[in-house]
Amino acid sequence: MSSPLYNKIVARKCQTSIYWAVKDEIRYRAETGKYIIRGFGYSGKLPDFDDLLLIPVHGLGTPSPIDQYRERVDTSVVIGKGMVKRPLRLSTPIMIGAMSYGATSREFKLACAKAVNIVGTATNTGEGGQVVEKQSDGSIRWLEFEYTKPNGYLIVQFASGRWGVSLEYLLNSDAIEIKYGQGAKPGFGGHLLGEKVVDEIAYTRGIPKGTDCLSPARHLDIRSLDDLRKVIKILRDIVGYEKPIGIKIGPGNVYKEVYAATQCDIDFIAVDGKYGGTGASPQHAIQGLGLPTLACIPAAVRALKDAGVREEVALIALGGFRDGVDAAKALALGADAVALASAIMIAAGCMMCGQCSTGKCPAGICTQDPELRKRIGGGKGIDEATKWIANYMKAVTKEVAQLAAACGHRSVREFNKEDLRAITVEAAAIAGVKLAGLEDYVLPQWRWF
């Protein structure tokens, strides 16, 4: 005890204990009596796309690689190929995920809409209604929808709070997504603090300025699968059987819920994994609820196959996609498209300060403060942010195409699980991918899926 090394030894042991990294959080709770609310998504290390690698081919008993500089790889994807008159014909499997108007600014939402027009893909309103503009004659311009045209698409969300959901909202859309959950806070519904409900947001959501917006944890008017079937049928009737209708779920009982959703006449299912982000969520929900994206995609694919709708119902994967490598791996696991949200915000200038829930976003993205909103696009405005988002999506699309070529595919739709190897036993077991070196599944069950 008297040795001068003693203090060093015990201090070092403390610093490597599991408590060291969270001692400030413990003190925060102790001093305030509050839990932590923050933006963005899961922080930590779970099995993720870095645990998988793509396998190139050389034409020696394997397919030949495609010459990526000379030969074209088809990146097009169709969502809603079953029964609707106007499916989404995307030029890329890269989409923009749901981020609500309210959590994010008008400028950011419009930049996303303009960017998908440039790229030829789809964006999503999120649960806060659509960016609109009231005209002097009393009519409403559905700006977010308008800005995606002629090449892009707008998916509108039909979530448990129904903020801004009207007949016109549904008609001024290209697809409808019934939101059941999201990756960052599955089972928690949605939240927008009254501080962010400024005049424009209040108008869009159809409520008085400053009203806290709570989207309940469940739909108040859809309490069973039978109800869901009825609602989907009614929505199809309202929009003239033209648009794809799908469901979005968080990373819970993915197999069971995807299978159930397929019994309700859907065109797509969006599954948001644990790395999915948010504007504001209790930290314990972000950290403690849900499964990694890597585990969600194979479970969803199995459910679609078991339900016999693998070809008709598109699978959109969300939750933690950073680049074309992640996206290509998700496609190889079975996703038809991937939707990015946090990465889109970063592309638009987000500095990851984590202040999303406070409304003090210094990049003009997660704020309703008129002065801060002027900072969108680095202070250069919506068109600059549009350019950044479109550039990013184009680059990611090129990455996916080049990786497909190296795997011997002429279309991104040809990606499959044989293109992947896991470099950890955990990832191999969770994702049902062959283990590198072993060249076989670590769990025999995966052979049958």
Added chain:
Amino acid sequence: MPSLEIDATGLGLVEVNQKVRKAVKKGMRVIIKNAKHVDGLLAGLIKGEVEVEGDVGDYTAMLIGMREQKEEGLSGPRIVIHGNAGNYLADGAWAGEVVVEGDVGYGAAIYAYGGTVVIHGSAGDALGQLLKGATVIVRGDVGDVVGLYMVGGTIIVVGDAGEKIGDWMIRGEIFIGGSYKSLGSNVKERALSPEDKKRLKMLLSKYGIEADIGKFRKIVPMTSRPFYGKS
């Protein structure tokens, strides 16, 4: 006004709603019979006068009216149901008038932004949950958890209510003429102001409902921020 009679026997949602929309577009008044099996009857209707003879199914008059009609004070469709209605009547409505002569099931006027829903019988649980601006009048009794998460609008119940009336209300008002089993969280009872009495009398008499205004009490939120600002 010319009228069209639709016998919905053997017809599905698409056929009935298409016939109604076409007729209304031509300025015709519509009478529908035998439509109890059609869930979503008249969903998305934006104008016209429709009467339904007999009972109707779930989600009748869902998403009726337009946002512009509410904002500009224009009238939406007028729907009269001479019978009972199933669950989720006038779900998410924005404008118009729905009158039900009988009883209604669970969740009437849920999420409704605007318009008026009048129920001459009784209503089940969950009436007016997350109501955002519509006016809902019930001549009879209502079930449990009426007005949950309301952010606007008015609910008037002439009869009795069940458990947790006005649970977690944020904005809006509930008038009750009878008794209730329990108050929800974040709500308090208040006496009616002379202005409230005048408005109540006007609304009830408009729909031929006789009631002793002196017996009514008003239920309002205790605070407009029951959830946030105290994580």
